[in-house]
Amino acid sequence: MGLPSTMDANEGIQLCVFDSRRGQREGQELDKILFFYPPDCPYSVQLSVIGLSGGMITFTRLFSPDAACEVIEAERHSHVFYQAEPDIWMVLIVEKVKDSESIWRCDALQAILREIHSLFTMFNGSLQNILDKQPSGALARSCLYTFITDYLTDFRVSKKIKVPTFRDCLKERRTVQMLTISREVAIEVQYCTIPISCPSITVIHLRFLPITTLNCPSAPQGDTANMFTYAVLRLTPHALSSKTSSWSYLRKGVSSSNVTVRSASLNTGSSLEDYQDGSCNTSPRGQGQTYHTARLLQTDNWSKGKDGFLVSGIHGEVGNLVDIPPIVWLQQTEEQVYLCVYQHRNLTIIFLIPASEKIVYVEEKLSKGFGGENAYHVSGYRYLLVDRDKSISRASPPGKVTTLAKDSLLAFNNLREEVDLKKARANREKPDCENNFEMCIRAKNNAWLIAKIARGRELYMVLEKANETLLYASDAVEKFSNRCFVIHVFFHCFPSLSKRSSIIFCRIISSVTYSYGWYCDGAFSLD
Amino acid sequence: MDPEGAAASADSNPLPDPDADPGLEDAGDATGAEGTYARRSLPEDLCPTPNPGEPDSVPDADHVVVDRMNSLDLEDEGETASAEVLGSDGSAPADFYRKPNPDDSDVNPGAEPARAQDTSSLDFEDPGSASGAEPPSGNGTLPSDFYMVESEIEVVDEGCQVVGDMAGTSSLGVRGAWREGSDQDGDVPHSPSSSGYAGERGSSGGLSSGIEELDDPGALSDDWSRKRHRDEDDGSISWRKRKKHYFILSHSGKPIFSRYGDEHKLAGFSATLQAIISFVENSGDHIKHVRAGNHQVVFVVKGPIYLVCISCTEEPYEALKRQLELLYGQMLLILTKSVNRCFEKNPKFDMTPLLSGTDAVFSSLIHSFSRRRIVSIPAAILCVILAAFATAALISSTGLPCSSHNLPPTHCFVSEHHPSQANYFVLSSFSLLLILVVPYEILSENPATFLHAYTCLPLSFATRQAAGAILQDVADSGVLFALLLCKHKVISLVGAQKASLHPDDMLLLSNFIMASESFRTSESFSPICLPRYNPMVFLYAYVDFLDVDTYLILLTTGPDSFYHLKDCRIRIESVLVKSNVLSEVQRSVLDGGLRVEDVPVDSSLRSGSLPPHLSAEKASSELSSSNTIIGGPSGLWHFIYRSINLDQYVSSEFSSPISSSSQQKRLFRAYQNLYASMHDEGTGPHKTQFRRDGDFVILCWITQDFELYAAFDPLADKVQAIKACNRVCQWVRDLENVIFLFGASPFSW
Structure with missing residues (x-):
């Protein structure tokens, strides 16, 4: 028995997900394994991996019942554990290659496992649920297989999986990574967006205008009434059901719009099914429909899509089958909004997404004000600022980080490892206490390595061109902290969102929509 | 036991050879035959069996008992004898083997009186909340200490409010409350640096006051009073909750040393550790450490010896690893690296007998990694007074003269107990005077354990020069190293040409000497190995305590140099006295x-x-x-x-x-x-x-x-x-x- 003497040289990592309750009987241990990477790994190897993992978990529980094994450090491998669910464990084994590049922080590796699991859960629900539904585990295995395999492609560098190393020690996974824009732009953008009303994490803002209960102070009353009228006329289930049209999702509309999709922000009106007789006045609301020749009062123009959203007859450009929601004009706020309607049984929710020039303006501002990721780089500083409470991080441009000497990064990686341990210990011992400390190291190559933890925020800095003294370095940190504080004032304007959802959304959006990733910075700076 | 034979074997082959030595061979065979060792069943060869066929072990045991009464190392009554034999001729493993097992000490009639004198021993754990347990002044000079005079107190970091409260209540209450448990067993591992002064030696073993650090919150529950918690094993909650475990085991999974619990009961656990190490090794890798929450498990493999530390202190991996290496060094110091040969010959070789009696040495080293003990002045005074009475009584009963320095080297441990009692008296009286004024605060946390350096006792340049000169004089006459130390602080030190002494060796050597009670009783001549100097061979150390804490070590390569070194010592001592070095030393100790x-x-x-x-x-x-x-x-x-x-x-x-x-x-x-x-x-x-x-x-x-x-x-x-x-x-x-x-x-x- 024993671990594989060498893991596949092409892989560099092994990743295993197993359920410690399964396969209790001798000979059935293989049943424990829900996922194993690389998938073609011989069973004997897989078994020895979970054998050691399971054994160490049991062993360490003898002494540390609350927190079982997290890391096994051996000479040639690091094994990182993550207890994803009470009985579900994920183990990542990375090989230490002699080239001295394979130095990492265990926390950073564990963050990968956490991320895999939280993303998986977002799409598939918890593994436990899947296993409960289908005890044989086939479903869970196939879900995990496709999901993790796809996930790992992001780490693949020329046929080899490359995990984050010490070179990534100025990045923080599982936080919303912010990019800096100039203060002027930020303020201007913020000013522009106030009328759009409170934004949320994805830039999309949800506001409910409860028509039936008129207690929403920010809702423009006249428009609300109009919307309600229209809803009753054409959007409520009753109005829809008066037609028998078997609507198809791809049905062509009457006219096409020349409006292009812009970054969006939603306003919504929610109309509870509050049926009044259909004898409402014809509303003047049509006046806003400047861009559209869509006949929104045509009786058969709305229909319910399979996804619950109502679809108007208006479509995008020819050949593009995407439905473009109609635009309406809100009189009181004098803005154009897209009208999106979602219906569930008798409940109709109306989202109004601003389509006004404001959005264009904000977008322009941001594009102009952005000026490239290095534009607002503070010269001399390489930093990472993490706000754990809000899962936000802000870091030096990656390009600038690579200019740091390897020794500085290596030493800094070690410093971070030490901070991780200290933090984790403090959190375990005094979870309620605020954990404040500060460490400044002048490394052999004269770089200053700084970690400062205060009020839930963590500031990490590497100063390579700092002057001789500790005082200079602390001075630099102070200055920097002050700058950061300004930024943080913005953060604090944020409506508090669940940390989890914010991370997940941002990650998805970053990978799907914008490749260069200032989306969320824009989003945050908006506030 | 045959001193002559032992000396001879020491000469030719410093390490016990199982084949050559019948005693060892027995041990080896017995363990070898024991196939199911690693399966939690207690092998028979580990079961304590008194050796009835050893007539001369009986007198030894008597010595031991007598000695026990005067020493603090109550925990291993029976083993002290072997420790002493080890000290005198470490090359005679047969002696170790024959020594009564520690567990036998319970049936040793001599041990009973010592226990009876044992007063309450209290272990408690406390996150620093023990208002009463901690002397308000750093020097422990306050009357609040009085109540601890007869208590051995173990403080544990996080812990039990109840105990903390108890410590804060009246002394009588505490003593009363805890007396019963301590009467059952009072074996507390004492840091010799703090407790081993003559005064305490003269008193009964349990009579010490001290605050020992902290082990764990659960310790209180059932076995707070056990010294090394011998009754614990890996099944006990209290054992699992201890803050820091150290294990030494052999590559076949046999336990050699455990800080807590009886090694023999931990055979199964040892086997688990061994399994973990070899599982990873089978894959061509080497396990270094494991982290689980606040716990760290650190593994160090030294040939056939495995060392493991399980700790939930915040010490970094590097520090724990170094501590294990020091433990290994301590083991080498006692046995040399040639112990590996025993494992080559017989992988199932059981090393425990070789190290029996040296628990105190390891414990004291471990204490120096993290523990701190304070002996309060009032306690010390009381100890000294009692010691004086005890020794006086002893001398009057035995009627033995004081002539401790005239015996052949191989006898100096085994046969000199009675004479040395007389010395006790002298020394005790001396220390009584001393301790009356010395704030007896002893730091047993020793920065040398991580600094790779040693420290000196502050002395005026001239004084140190004087000491150095006479040591140099001696060194020129064939002594490899001459060291004059006061506790772990160096007064002066001289090496022969080209010979250098590593600070780690000094740490281990001074720990060995201060932890082995027997060195204090008389001049001694003992084989030791300096792992950093040469891990394969024994050197011979002549050790003599010039006063309570000040001792002279003369290291040589020749096993026959006792008389020569004794002469050297006499010369050195007279010079030191003449040039007032010793009194300067005392003053320096006083001044801090x-x-x-x-x-x-x-x-x-x-x-x-x-x-x-x-x-x-x-x-x-x-x-x-x-x-x-x-x-x-x-x-x-x-x-x-x-x-x-x-x-x-x-x-x-x-x-x-x-x-x-x-x-x-x-x-x-x-x-x-x-x-x-x-x-x-x-x-x-x-x-x-x-x-x-x-x-x-x-x-x-x-x-x-x-x-x-x-x-x-x-x-x-x-x-x-x-x-x-x-x-x-x-x-x-x-x-x-x-x-x-x-x-x-x-x-x-």
Whole structure:
């Protein structure tokens, strides 16, 4: 028995997900394994991996019942554990290659496992649920297989999986990574967006205008009434059901719009099914429909899509089958909004997404004000600022980080490892206490390595061109902290969102929509 | 046992050869035959079986009993004898083998009286909350200590409010409450550095007061009173909750040493550890450490010996690894590395008998990693008085004369107990006078365990020169090393040409001597191995305590040099007495080391009187009317200065803000962490480091010449702290003739 003497040289990592309750009987241990990477790994190897993992978990529980094994450090491998669910464990084994590049922080590796699991859960629900539904585990295995395999492609560098190393020690996974824009732009953008009303994490803002209960102070009353009228006329289930049209999702509309999709922000009106007789006045609301020749009062123009959203007859450009929601004009706020309607049984929710020039303006501002990721780089500083409470991080441009000497990064990686341990210990011992400390190291190559933890925020800095003294370095940190504080004032304007959802959304959006990733910075700076 | 044979075998083959030695072979075979060892069944060869066929072991046992009554190492009554034999001729494993098993001591009639005298022994764990347990003053001089006089108190870090409260209540209550348990067994491992002075020796074993650190919160529940908690095993909750375990086992999974619990009961656990190590090894890898929550499991493999530490202290991996290596070094010091040959011949070789009786040595080393003991003055006085009475009674009953120095070397441990009792009396009386005035605070946390350096007792240059001269004189006459130490502090040290002594070896050697009670009883001649010097061979150490804490070590390569070394010692002693070195030493001990309060403050008057022996140097520095700063200037609380070229360090006394032992331990740990961080393997050593957390501001500064570690008030101002560090460095340089030993053979290798 024993671990594989060498893991596949092409892989560099092994990743295993197993359920410690399964396969209790001798000979059935293989049943424990829900996922194993690389998938073609011989069973004997897989078994020895979970054998050691399971054994160490049991062993360490003898002494540390609350927190079982997290890391096994051996000479040639690091094994990182993550207890994803009470009985579900994920183990990542990375090989230490002699080239001295394979130095990492265990926390950073564990963050990968956490991320895999939280993303998986977002799409598939918890593994436990899947296993409960289908005890044989086939479903869970196939879900995990496709999901993790796809996930790992992001780490693949020329046929080899490359995990984050010490070179990534100025990045923080599982936080919303912010990019800096100039203060002027930020303020201007913020000013522009106030009328759009409170934004949320994805830039999309949800506001409910409860028509039936008129207690929403920010809702423009006249428009609300109009919307309600229209809803009753054409959007409520009753109005829809008066037609028998078997609507198809791809049905062509009457006219096409020349409006292009812009970054969006939603306003919504929610109309509870509050049926009044259909004898409402014809509303003047049509006046806003400047861009559209869509006949929104045509009786058969709305229909319910399979996804619950109502679809108007208006479509995008020819050949593009995407439905473009109609635009309406809100009189009181004098803005154009897209009208999106979602219906569930008798409940109709109306989202109004601003389509006004404001959005264009904000977008322009941001594009102009952005000026490239290095534009607002503070010269001399390489930093990472993490706000754990809000899962936000802000870091030096990656390009600038690579200019740091390897020794500085290596030493800094070690410093971070030490901070991780200290933090984790403090959190375990005094979870309620605020954990404040500060460490400044002048490394052999004269770089200053700084970690400062205060009020839930963590500031990490590497100063390579700092002057001789500790005082200079602390001075630099102070200055920097002050700058950061300004930024943080913005953060604090944020409506508090669940940390989890914010991370997940941002990650998805970053990978799907914008490749260069200032989306969320824009989003945050908006506030 | 045959001293002659033993000496002969020591001569030719320093290490017990199982094949050649019938006794060992028995042991080896027995264990070899025991196939199911690793399966939790207790092998028969490990079961304590008294050896009835050993007539001379009976008198030995008597000695032991007598000795026990005068020593603190109650826990291994039976084993003391073997320890002593080891000390006298470590090359006679047959003797070890024949020694009564520790577990036999319960049936030893001689042990009973000692136990009966045992007063309450109280272990309690407490996160520093033990108001009563901690002497308000750092020196433990207050009456609140009285109630602890007869209590052995173990403080545990996190713990039990109940106990903390108990400690705070009236002394009588405490004693009454805990008496019963302690009567059952009182074997507490004593740090010899703190408890082994003559006064205590004269008293009954349990009679010591001390605050021992902390083990775990659960310890209280059922076996708080057991010294090494021998009744625990891996099944007990209390055992699992201990903060720091150390294990030594063989590559076949046989337990060799465990800090807590009976090794024999931990056979199954040992096998588990072995399985983990070999599982990973089978894959061509080597396990280094495992982390689980606050716990760390550190593995060190040294040939056939596996060492494992399981700790939930905040010490970094590097520190724990180093501690295991020191433990291994301690083992080598007793046995040499040629013990590996036994494993080559018989993989299932059982090493426990070889090390029996040396528990105290390992425990004391472990204490120096993290423990701190304070012996309060009142307790010490009482101990001494009792000791004097006890020894007086003993002498009158045995009627033995005092002639401890005239016996052949191989006898000096085994046969000299009675005479040495007389010495006790003399020494006890002496220490009575001494201890009346000495604040008996002993630091057993020893920075040497992580600093790779030793420390010197502050002495005027002339005094140290005088000591060095006579040692040099002796060294020229065929002595390899001559060391004069006071506790773990060096007074002077001289090596033969080209021979250099590693600080780690000095640490292990002084620990071995101070932890083995028997060295104090008379001059001794014992084979020892210096692992850093040459791990394969035995040297021979002549050890003699010149007074309570001051002892002379003469190391030689020849097993026949006893009489020569004895002559040397006599010469040295007379010179030392004549030149007042010994009295200077006493004075220095009394005065203590550097105090942060004495760090010169710029452009102001200095306050605080200086230790007389330092006054010459201090005269140059300015005096100040320091304002009401607690501790030193700029909130300086403590510092350690290590001279890289000299391999020596000097550490200040603890100032009032860190007078409590829990704070001191925290500081010690902070230093350890800082050291590990600064000496980072890949990228270190760094140049400077500044840390601030809730407990301290700590500054570290490493240059080519020195390393400075300084702890400040957590609110200390950075600028001021840096200035203070500069001043400390300047100050230390001004004093270097006093606090460092120059001219010792340079430890360059």
